[in-house]
Amino acid sequence: MTKSKIILVYTFFIIFFIFILFLIKDFMSPLLISFIFAYILTPLKKHLEKRGFSSKLSAIISIIFILVVFIFIFFIIIPSIIKEVFVIASSIDIIEESLRPYFLFYDKLPAYIKGNLDVVLGKLKSTSTVYINRLFVNTILISKKMTLYLLTPIFTYYFLIDSAYFKKQIMNIIPFKLRDIVFDVAREIDEVIGNYIRGQLILSFIISLFTFIGLVLLKIRFPLFIAVINGLTNIIPYFGPVLGFAPAFLIALTQSINKAVAVSIFFFVLQEIESSIVAPKILGDSLGIHPVYVIIILLVGGKFFGGIGLLLAVPIAGIIKVTYNYLMKKIF
Numbered sequence: 001m002t003k004s005k006i007i008l009v010y011t012f013f014i015i016f017f018i019f020i021l022f023l024i025k026d027f028m029s030p031l032l033i034s035f036i037f038a039y040i041l042t043p044l045k046k047h048l049e050k051r052g053f054s055s056k057l058s059a060i061i062s063i064i065f066i067l068v069v070f071i072f073i074f075f076i077i078i079p080s081i082i083k084e085v086f087v088i089a090s091s092i093d094i095i096e097e098s099l100r101p102y103f104l105f106y107d108k109l110p111a112y113i114k115g116n117l118d119v120v121l122g123k124l125k126s127t128s129t130v131y132i133n134r135l136f137v138n139t140i141l142i143s144k145k146m147t148l149y150l151l152t153p154i155f156t157y158y159f160l161i162d163s164a165y166f167k168k169q170i171m172n173i174i175p176f177k178l179r180d181i182v183f184d185v186a187r188e189i190d191e192v193i194g195n196y197i198r199g200q201l202i203l204s205f206i207i208s209l210f211t212f213i214g215l216v217l218l219k220i221r222f223p224l225f226i227a228v229i230n231g232l233t234n235i236i237p238y239f240g241p242v243l244g245f246a247p248a249f250l251i252a253l254t255q256s257i258n259k260a261v262a263v264s265i266f267f268f269v270l271q272e273i274e275s276s277i278v279a280p281k282i283l284g285d286s287l288g289i290h291p292v293y294v295i296i297i298l299l300v301g302g303k304f305f306g307g308i309g310l311l312l313a314v315p316i317a318g319i320i321k322v323t324y325n326y327l328m329k330k331i332f
Contacts, residue, residue, distance in 0.1 A: 030155060033149070034151075034153075034156040037066055039194070041063070041065075041066060043198065044062045045058045045062045048062070059157050059161045060157070063153050063156055063157055063160075066156070067153060077228075081224055081225055081228060084222045084224055084225040085225060088222060181326075189319055189322050189323070192318060192322050193315055193318050193322070196315065203234065203274070204231040205231065206278060208230065208232075209227070210270060211223075211226065211227040211244075211248075212227035214266045214270065215227060215248065215263075218262050218266065220251060220252050220255065220259060221251055221255065222251055226248045229247055230245070231244075235311055236311065237294050237298065238291070238294065238295060239298060241267070244267075249264060289314070289317060289321060294317075297317045298313050298314070300313065
């Protein structure tokens, strides 16, 4: 087969594949979620297999584990967070008035600075309202599609037990000359980025849990909402701890200055424990990206893609770095 015919065949299959994806777009969300679950659960499945469990039983146990976690999150955590979010939204003016005495300097600022700050605060209010409405709408949409998402455990099961089959099918699509390169790059990306992502998820859960316990003991309002925000933002290097601390400090400040000081001390101790003890044990070596580059990557990701960009900027940069290093080794 000539080179032009090979290109034509691949072009046809790509177009056909895109057309099929368009036809089954409603099923793509469960498939994508199933793939992510299978990817996250693969180490647990392998661990169970080493303990003597069969491949199928290991997959079933892994899926039961993720289902229990999902049920707990969906029926206990999410409703509690939504309740706290609506309370915060309805009390935003009261919170603002409670904080005003602590910011006496605000009225003394030059008019142009004060005007810009008012614009920023107004945008924050409107943005928070939009996100709250979007959260409510998405919750309803997910509830309506619940029957479709019931397929997720089935897809996850087959992704887990037949992972070798699916890898083989993907490799068959790739031109023969490129298969070894693609396989080697994918394996290195999985080792570096896979461990990083799984480690960040575990670390995020631990931070959320300890934040919740600490805020409950300190009797700070909205502990679950703040804990989830702190856990999620903690994934973002450097900026994350500050973003997670800000709402906790402001909420504590509405209660008393003493509670605000206590929250500051608690977050400082938690951050020190995380950075010096917990994170090194869970994450091990970092992605090997210099802090200056990490900050630039985060700024670019946040500028063009918002919150999602901040969360995904570093892993994507890690993938590019691994691919670049591999290609440099092969070329030189």
